[in-house]
Amino acid sequence: MTMQKTMVIKHGGSVEAAGARLLKEVATWAQAMRVALVHGGGPAITEALKQSGVASTFLRGRRVTDERTLTVAEAVLAGTVNKRIVRALQAAGANAVGISGEDGGLLTAIPSVEEGLGFVGDVQRVNTKLLETLLQAGFLPVLAPLGLEENGQLRNVNADAAAAAVAGALRADWFIFTTDVAGVKESPDAEKPIPKLTIADAYALIETGVATGGMIPKLEAAVSALCQGAARVAICDGRTEGLLARLLSGEAIGTVLTA
Numbered sequence: 596m597t598m599q600k601t602m603v604i605k606h607g608g609s610v611e612a613a614g615a616r617l618l619k620e621v622a623t624w625a626q627a628m629r630v631a632l633v634h635g636g637g638p639a640i641t642e643a644l645k646q647s648g649v650a651s652t653f654l655r656g657r658r659v660t661d662e663r664t665l666t667v668a669e670a671v672l673a674g675t676v677n678k679r680i681v682r683a684l685q686a687a688g689a690n691a692v693g694i695s696g697e698d699g700g701l702l703t704a705i706p707s708v709e710e711g712l713g714f715v716g717d718v719q720r721v722n723t724k725l726l727e728t729l730l731q732a733g734f735l736p737v738l739a740p741l742g743l744e745e746n747g748q749l750r751n752v753n754a755d756a757a758a759a760a761v762a763g764a765l766r767a768d769w770f771i772f773t774t775d776v777a778g779v780k781e782s783p784d785a786e787k788p789i790p791k792l793t794i795a796d797a798y799a800l801i802e803t804g805v806a807t808g809g810m811i812p813k814l815e816a817a818v819s820a821l822c823q824g825a826a827r828v829a830i831c832d833g834r835t836e837g838l839l840a841r842l843l844s845g846e847a848i849g850t851v852l853t854a
């Protein structure tokens with residue numbers, strides 16, 4: 596028996612609204628390999644907070660999370676966004692199971708090492724048993740990026756970081772970020788993304804300020820997943836036609852990082 600390949604997809608909140616085609620492709624690939632999807636939802640949380648008159652603040656791409664923000668983040672991520680993605684995948688023929696990092700000890704969190712973020716968490720441990728059980732039984736896990744401390748405190752986990760922990764723990768053959776840019780760029784108006792990056796290159800892009808905002812947690816997550824044993828990481832535009840088929844066939848698309 597040949598071992599099935601494993602693909603982890605981080606579906607960015609920035610492209611969720613334009614993600615129907617991608618989710619159809621995800622459903623198709625889930626028939627041929629083990630696929631887990633971790634979604635974001637930053638823009639949806641920002642919008643929900645705005646409707647309650649609350650402004651959003653980010654530090655190095657992470658949301659400063661007070662108690663009220665945490666409550667909204669949980670409702671939006673584990674509720675609205677998670678179920679929207681599950682519905683789309685079910686309609687595309689996949690057996691998608693939506694779970695939050697809170698469920699079954701999936702993501703055990705600790706308070707973030709970065710200061711000033713409030714109830715943001717870093718992933719300390721991934722319960723791969725739960726994921727392996729679902730994958731083994733042919734389900735497509737759809738994970739909301741929330742974590743639980745051992746004392747039961749909820750933590751808002753950046754979706755890039757949550758996806759990296761999952762990709763690392765599953766030793767993913769492919770870890771693919773879908774976002775709203777073609778890849779990592781040298782400058783905002785660059786036409787094409789940088790095709791290949793090493794771990795050292797990724798750090799240098801953060802250090803020199805070429806990567807800002809939401810690209811910082813993405814590059815840090817890419818490096819973390821590679822260090823934990825993910826084989827290849829790609830950062831790509833989630834609206835690209837046939838994205839997964841093209842990436843898996845080795846086409847140079849987006850930015851690909853290897854250790």
Ligand SMILES: Nc1ncnc2c1ncn2[C@@H]1O[C@H](COP(=O)(O)OP(=O)(O)O)[C@@H](O)[C@H]1O
Pocket residue numbers: 606607608609610635636637773774775776778779780781782805806807808809810811
């Ligand atoms: N060097 C860079 N190359 C590409 N995008 C960058 C770079 N630096 C910052 N960004 C920003 O990162 C954004 C993607 O991150 P984010 O908005 O968090 O998306 P997602 O919701 O998909 O995680 C891009 O839209 C872009 O504005």
Ligand SMILES: CC(=O)N[C@@H](CCC(=O)OP(=O)(O)O)C(=O)O
Pocket residue numbers: 606607608609634635636637638640656657658668715716740751752753754755809
């Ligand atoms: C701590 C932190 O930053 N949490 C994120 C979780 C969602 C997320 O990361 O969504 P995207 O991938 O769409 O940005 C937030 O509250 O926005």
